[in-house]
């Protein structure tokens with residue numbers, strides 16, 4: 001039986017507090033923090049988001065941009 005490789009690819013979990021989904025994307029923790037989403041990891045590092053939370057973040061950052069435009 002072949003020995004398993006030393007570097008085992010481990011599934012990265014979503015870094016949003018309380019979320020147990022598998023991460024789909026990695027994004028700057030600062031961006032996630034700024035969007036008002038709670039990270040269970042260090043916000044100064046890269047955060048990993050599952051598909052659902054990435055979508056939520058995208059929605060929130062989109063809203064931010066719209067508000068900026070309205071504030072002109």
Ligand SMILES: [Zn+2]
Pocket residue numbers: 014015016019020021049050051052053
């Ligand atoms: Zn998640």
